[in-house]
Amino acid sequence: MGDVLRVFLYALTASAILASTSMADEAKETKRPFVRVVTGGYEAMRAVHGAKLEGQQVDTVRAYLDAKGVDYTITPMAWSRAYNLALSSDDVIIYPLTKTPEREDNFKWLLHVHRQSYTLIGHKKIDPLELSKSDILSGKYLSLCEANSVNCHFLAKYGFPQSSILRVHGVELDKILRLVSKGRASFMMEEVEEVNRTASRHPQMKGQFIPIKGTHFYADDYLAAYHLKPEIASRLKLTPNK
Numbered sequence: 001m002g003d004v005l006r007v008f009l010y011a012l013t014a015s016a017i018l019a020s021t022s023m024a025d026e027a028k029e030t031k032r033p034f035v036r037v038v039t040g041g042y043e044a045m046r047a048v049h050g051a052k053l054e055g056q057q058v059d060t061v062r063a064y065l066d067a068k069g070v071d072y073t074i075t076p077m078a079w080s081r082a083y084n085l086a087l088s089s090d091d092v093i094i095y096p097l098t099k100t101p102e103r104e105d106n107f108k109w110l111l112h113v114h115r116q117s118y119t120l121i122g123h124k125k126i127d128p129l130e131l132s133k134s135d136i137l138s139g140k141y142l143s144l145c146e147a148n149s150v151n152c153h154f155l156a157k158y159g160f161p162q163s164s165i166l167r168v169h170g171v172e173l174d175k176i177l178r179l180v181s182k183g184r185a186s187f188m189m190e191e192v193e194e195v196n197r198t199a200s201r202h203p204q205m206k207g208q209f210i211p212i213k214g215t216h217f218y219a220d221d222y223l224a225a226y227h228l229k230p231e232i233a234s235r236l237k238l239t240p241n242k
Contacts, residue, residue, distance in 0.1 A: 080171075142165075142185040
């Protein structure tokens with residue numbers, strides 16, 4: 001009877017071990033991978049100033065990540081900080097990021113989120129009728145942008161010499177508007193409606209800025225990643241970066 005009891009207990013213990021191992025394996029299989037999403041676009045800027053992070057872009061990003069079965073957080077911040085985090089950290093995804101020739105081979109372009117328009121905007125002291133392209137090319141005027149942003153890319157594309165583009169780290173649009181309104185620079189490349197919305201919060205900026213006609217640029221913005229670990233890349237059906 002003792003031997004039978006020992007055999008029974010042995011079998012019961014073995015079954016329990018197998019069951020717990022199976023449950024652990026199942027838990028590993030069902031654990032959702034995690035990514036950190038950072039954003040420094042216009043939606044993020046409004047959120048930094050107290051508004052809820054909402055809009056077409058963040059809705060598109062959430063729907064994509066939910067469909068992929070990953071857990072995530074989305075953190076709004078200054079653009080240059082978001083960009084630097086994406087470059088320096090594993091499994092950090094950024095949006096909106098414009099696909100430029102300089103970036104194209106370095107990032108994984110996960111999802112198109114928005115098509116953004118940019119316009120050259122000058123201080124009101126600049127008379128658009130007297131503005132010439134030769135003045136821009138000669139470096140007569142200074143322009144201002146947040147470092148690493150596509151705004152700087154478009155300023156250069158329009159003709160501003162690199163020495164005439166002031167790249168400022170960690171600033172938001174309201175700070176750029178203040179700097180231009182105070183004469184630190186004469187031009188910026190921004191979205192007109194967003195400039196008007198931001199300036200409306202600061203009465204002293206009303207009427208300070210003039211869009212320059214015929215200076216529109218368009219950019220396709222993406223959800224993108226610089227370095228993804230293999231398990232994240234696999235979940236997103238991508239080839240992991242080396």
